[in-house]
Each structure stands twice: as C-alpha cells, then as structure tokens.
Amino acid sequence: MTITAPERTRVRTDDRAHVFHSWSAQAQIDPMPIERAEGSYFWDDEGRRYLDFSSQLVNVNIGYQHPRLVAAITEQAAKLCTVAPGFANDARSEAARLIAEVAPGDLDKVFFTNGGAEANENALRMARVHTGRHKVLAAYRSYHGATAGAIAVTGDPRRWASEPGVSGVVRYWGPYAYRSAFHAADEHEEGARALAHLRDTLVVEGPHTVAAIILETVVGTNGVLVPPPGYLAGVRALCDEFGIVMIVDEVMSGFGRCGEWFAVDHWDVVPDLITFAKGVNSGYVPLGGVVISRAIAATFDDRPYPGGLTYSGHPLACASAVASIGVFRDEGILEHARALGRDVIGPELRALARRHPSVGEVRGLGVMWALELVRDRKTREPLVPFNATGAAAAPMAEFAAACKQGGLWPFTHFNRTHVVPPCTTTPEEVREGVAVLDAALDVVDRYYTGE
Known part of the structure; x- marks a missing residue:
C-alpha cells in the first residue's frame, strides 16, 4: 500500500527544509x-x-529486509540496545569471533567502527603507530571515505575540496589495463609495470619513511578494477621487503561481493590489516571495522591504542552481523x-x-x-x-x-x-x-x- 498524498508531501517538504544531503548542491536536488x-x-x-x-x-x-537480520536486531533491542565499548558483550564478542574465523591468515582481532571511513582512519593510525613511520602510499583511482584521514588517502576528485589535508600521503598509479598508465600491452605486462612503478615510488620516497600501502583489493567506485594475476602478491612482497604495513580496503569488495568472504581470498594474499563495512551486515545498522594481524595487535598489548569510538561494537550492529554471517553460511x-x-x-x-x-x-x-x-x-x-x-x-x-x-x-x-x-x-x-x-x-x- 502506498502512502497518502499528504504524507508524500510532508516527507518531501521536511526533507528539503531540514535534511542536509551528502555530496550535493542542496538547492539542486529533489531526493x-x-x-x-x-x-x-x-x-x-x-x-x-x-x-x-x-x-x-x-x-x-x-538483499532488503532479510527476516533473520530483522529478527536479530529486534531480539537484541529487547535485551540490550547499547553498551559502552569498554565492556564485553555477547553480540560483539561473537561478531568478532565470526569475522576472525573467515579472515585470512592470522588476522584474528577486530576493532569495530561505525563504517568504512572510520575503519580506514583507524587502520592508518595502527600502521603509523606500529611502524613509527608517517607516510602512506595510496592509489589515484581509489575511494576510502570522507573523514579527514580517509579523504586524504582517497585518490578521486572528491578529495579536492578537503585539500590540503592530512600530511604524508603519496599517490601512485595502480593497474588498469584498459587505460594503462604504463603503455602495457596486456594484463600481465600491466601488473608487472604497475609493480615496478610502485617500487620506484617507494625508493624515491624512502621506504624507511613509509608506514603503509593502502589499496582497494578490487577498486570499487573508481572503475571495478580487478587486479592482474600476481599484482597483489607483488604488493605483499614489497611490503615484506621494506617492513611496510599492507592495508586492503574491503569495505565494498568484502563479504560476498566478489564471491568470497574477502576479495583477497581469490589471490591467496594475506594483508596486515583488512578494513570492512557495508556487506558485513548489508547496512541494516551502521557497522565497520579493522581485522588486525597478530603482529600489529601485539604492538598494543602493553601500550594503549590511541583511538576509540563511543559506538564501537554497538550491540544492535553486531547482532545483525552475527545473523548476516549465519545467512551467508546457511544460504x-x-x-x-x-x-x-x-x-x-x-x-x-x-x-x-x-x-x-x-x-x-x-x-x-x-x-x-x-x-x-x-x-x-x-x-x-x-x-x-x-x-x-x-x-x-x-x-x-x-x-x-x-x-x-x-x-x-x-x-x-x-x-x-x-x-x-x-x-x-x-x-x-x-x-x-x-x-x-x-x-x-x-x-x-x-x-x-x-x-
């Protein structure tokens, strides 16, 4: 049943009067x-x-309105709607355990955020504190979020209005065979030349100053660019060679979007940090996070992690993630x-x-x-x-x-x-x-x- 004409009018009128919309010239839109x-x-x-x-x-x-997620949110709301991140909570603990189970390698701890931008913010912070270095290499064809650090490592034009931003970001060209920046003849040559370019960039920047390389496993909004065979393994090798943290942004490509729990599983590559959001619970309640390797997690065993969020690991969000992972497995x-x-x-x-x-x-x-x-x-x-x-x-x-x-x-x-x-x-x-x-x-x- 559709809503009545007066209700439709009220929704539109109130929206135009009071809602300030993302990425929009407010007078030129009619949502x-x-x-x-x-x-x-x-x-x-x-x-x-x-x-x-x-x-x-x-x-x-x-998909929309999956009954198991709706039920999980309803049941959690009846039991406990919210709790501060300093407490332990069954929904949060189980969500972290389930995410760690499906993550590759030894990535077995989860820092929860409210979405993908905050996940990338915290991954950058972890990498910088862990390595004691400042620079971050980020691709031109990328989007990592709209908060201060995330927009700074974003490569597409949405970053322009926020510049100058967080310091220490160095850009590089990732592989894109159809419009090759390296004049490559095929996917194999594109991958090899992109890796050579990345190495050259590291060398002239000073690899000892670089904390992390961040990249979308499969570039999302900026092209759906699937990396050539061997490219991600090559990035992993460069990071290992120079002691650099490899951050893969799986906010868009993770949790089934590319047919695996995480897209990196296609190439059997284990990064140091994985950022996620979106598909973990299909956006039913805001949720994101960073999956952390043991080595990086150990950095904060006896020193406080310098970051936190009021709603980190929110029970309603985590309950929906638990239900979502169950749906992925059962269906x-x-x-x-x-x-x-x-x-x-x-x-x-x-x-x-x-x-x-x-x-x-x-x-x-x-x-x-x-x-x-x-x-x-x-x-x-x-x-x-x-x-x-x-x-x-x-x-x-x-x-x-x-x-x-x-x-x-x-x-x-x-x-x-x-x-x-x-x-x-x-x-x-x-x-x-x-x-x-x-x-x-x-x-x-x-x-x-x-x-």
Whole structure:
C-alpha cells in the first residue's frame, strides 16, 4: 500500500527544509522518498518498483529486509540496545569471533567502527603507530571515505575540496589495463609495470619513511578494477621487503561481493590489516571495522591504542552481523555470488557488448561488474570526460534516466555503469535488469562516433 498524498508531501517538504544531503548542491536536488523494500527491489512513495542494480551504495549484499537480520536486531533491542565499548558483550564478542574465523591468515582481532571511513582512519593510525613511520602510499583511482584521514588517502576528485589535508600521503598509479598508465600491452605486462612503478615510488620516497600501502583489493567506485594475476602478491612482497604495513580496503569488495568472504581470498594474499563495512551486515545498522594481524595487535598489548569510538561494537550492529554471517553460511551466498557472476552476469554483459558499440569493456568478479562506455572503441574515448558535470555529463544522465524509466536503479560513475545488485539476486532478476540496460544503451549508442 502506498502512502497518502499528504504524507508524500510532508516527507518531501521536511526533507528539503531540514535534511542536509551528502555530496550535493542542496538547492539542486529533489531526493526520491522510498517507502519500502524487499529482496532486490525497492518502491518509491508512489508505488513504483525499482530493481536495484546499485545495492544502494553497494552494501545491501543479502538483499532488503532479510527476516533473520530483522529478527536479530529486534531480539537484541529487547535485551540490550547499547553498551559502552569498554565492556564485553555477547553480540560483539561473537561478531568478532565470526569475522576472525573467515579472515585470512592470522588476522584474528577486530576493532569495530561505525563504517568504512572510520575503519580506514583507524587502520592508518595502527600502521603509523606500529611502524613509527608517517607516510602512506595510496592509489589515484581509489575511494576510502570522507573523514579527514580517509579523504586524504582517497585518490578521486572528491578529495579536492578537503585539500590540503592530512600530511604524508603519496599517490601512485595502480593497474588498469584498459587505460594503462604504463603503455602495457596486456594484463600481465600491466601488473608487472604497475609493480615496478610502485617500487620506484617507494625508493624515491624512502621506504624507511613509509608506514603503509593502502589499496582497494578490487577498486570499487573508481572503475571495478580487478587486479592482474600476481599484482597483489607483488604488493605483499614489497611490503615484506621494506617492513611496510599492507592495508586492503574491503569495505565494498568484502563479504560476498566478489564471491568470497574477502576479495583477497581469490589471490591467496594475506594483508596486515583488512578494513570492512557495508556487506558485513548489508547496512541494516551502521557497522565497520579493522581485522588486525597478530603482529600489529601485539604492538598494543602493553601500550594503549590511541583511538576509540563511543559506538564501537554497538550491540544492535553486531547482532545483525552475527545473523548476516549465519545467512551467508546457511544460504550459500558466497557460492551463489560466484555462480551468478560466472554464469549469468558476465555472459549477459558480454552479450550486451557485442550488441552495443558504446560498450568499450566489460570487467568484474562475483557480483561486482562494470561496463565502460565510450564514444569510439578504437581510440577508447570515454562517453563523458573525467569528472564531467553539467552539459558534458548529459549522455550519462540520459542513460541513467532511461534505466530508471525502465524500472532499474543504476549505479553510474563518470563514463561507467556498474552492475552491483544484491548478492542474493536471482538469475531471472539479473536478466530482467540486463534487458533494461540493453534498451538504455540504445541511448548511449547515439553518441558513438567510431566506425
């Protein structure tokens, strides 16, 4: 049942009068009110249904309104809504134990935060205190959050307004074979040259001054860039050689999104710190954290850790994480995500590329994919320029509008559309969404100028 017209008016009026929205020019937006959601769909205030190919912000990994998570939150709220982080709590202890069980190697302690940005903030702090060094190497194509330290290590344009920021950040180019910064001929050469570039950067910066290298295992918003074979192992080797902490940001790629508990499991690489959030409980209650290796945890055995949060390990959030991990195990979410990517999403998107010249490349893993849209396949000219706004961004805006008109909610960024539905989405639902993408790409093809 849809809400009444007066209720719809009140929601919109109060929002515009009192809510200050993220990343937005406040006078230029008109946020859509969402009434309800279930599974892979949500409904607006007028009852229109959308198949969510964005998982909101790539976080609703087990879908909307999963009854086990709703029940776990309700039961925890009836027992204990909140407790300070200095106490022990059954929900927090169990969530930490379960996360440590699925983490690679000897990463077996968890520092809980409220989200991914705070997780990255604390990982940076841990690395700097552990090593006694200050510099951090971070990739240009990256996003690590909007708090002071996290935005400083972010590479994409969202950092510009916050500069100058936290000191000690040094940027490097990660691998991206389709638009290689290293003039590589293939994935293998791209990985090798990216590692050589990273080593050169370390050498001229002084590796003895570098506390950490931070990277998204699979780059998320900035392209869904799956690392070439051997690249992550090469980063691990560089960190070992110079005593540098390897931080992998799995806020987006973790907990089933790439078909594994953590995306690094695809390459059998064990970092020193893993940051997580989003998919750990599908965002039902704010939660993030850092999974910590024994060596780094031992640094704080007899010296206080210089950080903390009032809501670290919040019982409602941790109870939902416990339930979520149970769902992943009992319902075969990882296996489903792997199969969905391998057998449905990948093949369906490659078929789109054969039908639409504007699709320059298809790439992805599990339930994390992207279509790179171009004006010319030969020159690889992007459909819209880097960080385009206004009229320059119009082709992507038209594409997104066509998707929404067809009942699909897309995730677009620069010249890409990402295909990141909930990991529980069915093959039939994926094909339903791909059919809408197929029609929307007809709009993009009109801008194609290649042969």
